[in-house]
Amino acid sequence: MVLNMAISKSDSMSFVSPTQTYEFPFDQRIESHPWFEVGDAIDGEAAKKYLALERQSKGLPHPYCIYVHVPFCESICRFCALYTRGVRVNDDAVFDQYIDFVKQSIVNHPNANTGLGPTTVHFGGGTPLHIGLERFAVLTQTLKKAFGSPQSCEWALETTTSSLSHATLEVLRGLGFQRIHLGIQTLNDRLRKYYGRHESGEAAIDKLRFFLEQGFLCSVDLIIGFQDSTEEMLRNDLQRLYEVGIRMFSICELRQRIGKSLTAKQHEEQSQRNYHLWRIIWQFMQSKGLVPIHLGQFANSQKSNLYYTHPARSEDCVAIGPYAHGSSGRLYYSNKLLPDYYAAIQAGNSPIEKAVLYDDCLEAVLDLERELLAHQVSLKTLNKVTNVFSCSFPDLLLFWETRGLLLPEGDASSWTISAEGSWFIGNMIMQLRKIAEYHENV
Numbered sequence: 001m002v003l004n005m006a007i008s009k010s011d012s013m014s015f016v017s018p019t020q021t022y023e024f025p026f027d028q029r030i031e032s033h034p035w036f037e038v039g040d041a042i043d044g045e046a047a048k049k050y051l052a053l054e055r056q057s058k059g060l061p062h063p064y065c066i067y068v069h070v071p072f073c074e075s076i077c078r079f080c081a082l083y084t085r086g087v088r089v090n091d092d093a094v095f096d097q098y099i100d101f102v103k104q105s106i107v108n109h110p111n112a113n114t115g116l117g118p119t120t121v122h123f124g125g126g127t128p129l130h131i132g133l134e135r136f137a138v139l140t141q142t143l144k145k146a147f148g149s150p151q152s153c154e155w156a157l158e159t160t161t162s163s164l165s166h167a168t169l170e171v172l173r174g175l176g177f178q179r180i181h182l183g184i185q186t187l188n189d190r191l192r193k194y195y196g197r198h199e200s201g202e203a204a205i206d207k208l209r210f211f212l213e214q215g216f217l218c219s220v221d222l223i224i225g226f227q228d229s230t231e232e233m234l235r236n237d238l239q240r241l242y243e244v245g246i247r248m249f250s251i252c253e254l255r256q257r258i259g260k261s262l263t264a265k266q267h268e269e270q271s272q273r274n275y276h277l278w279r280i281i282w283q284f285m286q287s288k289g290l291v292p293i294h295l296g297q298f299a300n301s302q303k304s305n306l307y308y309t310h311p312a313r314s315e316d317c318v319a320i321g322p323y324a325h326g327s328s329g330r331l332y333y334s335n336k337l338l339p340d341y342y343a344a345i346q347a348g349n350s351p352i353e354k355a356v357l358y359d360d361c362l363e364a365v366l367d368l369e370r371e372l373l374a375h376q377v378s379l380k381t382l383n384k385v386t387n388v389f390s391c392s393f394p395d396l397l398l399f400w401e402t403r404g405l406l407l408p409e410g411d412a413s414s415w416t417i418s419a420e421g422s423w424f425i426g427n428m429i430m431q432l433r434k435i436a437e438y439h440e441n442v
């Protein structure tokens, strides 16, 4: 029973960057899909019951983080692919409705009131502060009351520099926030203007400097793949952000799809260019001693950055708000979209849209997936997956090794991911899951 992974030499593609030729092990870069396509699908009510039963049987929950999704922005940026809506700042009815329903979902969450507080609480979206500071404070206090907030818990907020005034910063400090994750995207003024950023690059840098001086942990999102962006712009952005004191970078790739706005050839050129820029980032981070710690993220170390790296720490995630994804034990779930989320809460039903439960075999896959995302793979986990999928996984491992995606470290008791592996990590994860899917189906 050998799994045909369709891996062959012909999968490699040569990509010619402005300065270098790269051998690509896949014909296109893909993102890993959520876990819903693997495992046994269950409905929202069953997922809610599972969470409650798990709570009863386990007593204290496994370490967990909380993710709160606030799906509102002042306007929608040209490049945004997130689940959010453009809402006027004075549209109180919209925001009040959100607060009412989300408060209900917090107090009724099966993981609330367990006595074990979260490790981190992240507000994302959307622009969470767009609901107004008072409502934001109510949300924060409701979470603290329901879940607790140990001293070690990191409270983090995703936002933009233009939405943070000195006064706002003081309120955030009072609420216990330590980290501000800023969607900088680019510091180039022409691009910032075109893509709807309200402040200049210099103003953003000044604000970052101020936030850092005020003692906040600051991390940034940068986007590669803007039309007309250049290698020089990227180097300049990285250097300026590093000089001001940023030590955690999250890199996203902006991709236009074939058929929508790009021809296949243009798409290929875009891929070449983006990968070339990724290599520049990788080299820059190495030269500054920053290491890859999670999907597209670089920091001093895994420990120095808790932001959005809970899978790498094997933690569960309590998902609050529409379109938030969560996990608990062997359950992986996603909440409903806004109107359905409200309707479910109003009717006393589960606001979970879809969920899957996975078994021992999938757990082995998930362990390896987490380690791949953390860019640190142990021999123990490789052996575990080899034991479960002895017919198929060795071929895949060989593919990763021979293509230089996975590299041994020191005595080969642990492995790390190369720059190329990091760029194609979604492809690697999907290959791994295919093995699990195949195994499930025989």
Ligand code: SF4
Residues within 6 Å of the ligand: 072, 073, 074, 075, 076, 077, 079, 080, 081, 082, 084, 125, 126, 127, 160, 183
């Ligand atoms: S501010 Fe952020 S979440 Fe809102 S539309 Fe722009 S990129 Fe998307």
